[in-house]
Amino acid sequence: MNGDSNHCAITVAAESGRSWSYRIQSRFWETPTLLKPSAGTYSCYIFRVPKSRVDSNDNAYKPRIVSIGPYHHGQERLKLIEQHKPRVFSTMLNRSIGRVGPIDYFNAIASWETDIRESYSETLDWKTSDLIEMMILDACFIVELFHANRRVTPSDDDNPLFYTPRIVSSLMVDLLMIENQIPFFVLQEIYTLSKSPSDADCSLHDIALEFFNSALRLPEKDLQRYNRVPNITHLLDLFRLCLVGEFKPEEPPRVDKELLQLMPSTNQLLLEGIKFKQANSKNLKDIKFDHGVLQIPSLTIDHFTGSFLLNCVAYEQGYRYCSSHISSYVILMRCLMSTAEDVAVLSQCRIITNFLGTDKEVVRFFRDVAKDILFNIKSSYLAEIFGQVTHYRRNKWRLRWAGIKREYFGSPWTFISAAAGFTLLVLTIIQAFFTVYPYYRPKK
Incomplete structure (x- = not known):
């Protein structure tokens, strides 16, 4: 009886093992979407902030007024700016009538689709047309914002998004969040297409740094040093370089x-x-x-x-x-x-x-x-x-000398007391000297 029970148990275990083996092998081919396998490569530089950091300061990573890129797209609290993006794109097109049209923007950005998808650590489950549209509208909004900061779009001076201080200050913060980035090459492509003859000597680096520097107020020489730096990943990376310089692999310093x-x-x-x-x-x-x-x-x-x-x-x-x-x-x-x-x-x-x-x-x-x-x-x-x-x-x-200075020269009163004590000591020594000296050298 016990033998039959053991045989049934072994049979059930074997079937469960085969079933588990089949299930686990079928999962070998599933591609992770929240952190795709290529997320650690050189071409992937826009990613979600780890939850441990978000829990400490959620507001620092969550855009308050504008969504840029796919991670926060479509959120209800960000609809105000989202509704204005097509209008901003229209303004850009009106300025370049006869030179470029909507299809030119689409074709230019569509040629970068693979690179765009590789830039994000998550798999982007977006149709090509939707992804390209989002990139164009977001990039055009940013470029026009930079133009407005330089007052080179006088026809749109009444745009409340670009000239209301409260909104502009919020935009500055949002555009430098790691989860709120688009690849810099997308911005560069849009800027090149929309560039007018009057902007011939002005780069995207120039107008971007000029916009953000109203907050940090870095010296002009620091900005000029990075207005032609290659291999910029996104806006956050560009402005970060102004504070720490371009990355150059160096030998670690030799320290004991x-x-x-x-x-x-x-x-x-x-x-x-x-x-x-x-x-x-x-x-x-x-x-x-x-x-x-x-x-x-x-x-x-x-x-x-x-x-x-x-x-x-x-x-x-x-x-x-x-x-x-x-x-x-x-x-x-x-x-x-x-x-x-x-x-x-x-x-x-x-x-x-x-x-x-x-x-x-x-x-x-x-x-x-x-x-x-x-x-x-x-x-x-x-x-x-x-x-x-x-x-x-x-x-x-040095430690002893520091202690002496702290104790006797830390304030004017302690210094005066120390000086008075030292003077009294010197006078006492002089007095003792002249008292004792005649005994050793009596007058002849």
């Missing part, structure tokens, strides 16, 4: 492994004799440490730069073919700003200009941005800075 340590907070470094100074450059790569002085470029922290930094970090952490300089900078600032008192010191040194809120909110902001960053201190462009600061801090004589 024992010195590669993260920095303590600003106030702790002050106690150890390290001073802070605003660097002359706006490029975040230009951080220097020299003779106990840490020089850091100034940065204004507000809603725009906050969202921009968060999306730059998301881009750098997701696309391995670009530098991770913004991520390294964020780690440094997270180390330096542990408390509101640290923020206050950096604000006094004009390294941080806080328009975000209280100093505590700045601390919380950098804590959120630094969350889940994969940071390799050895390959970071700041590795040498970390090593130099650690080496400086380990010098015991």
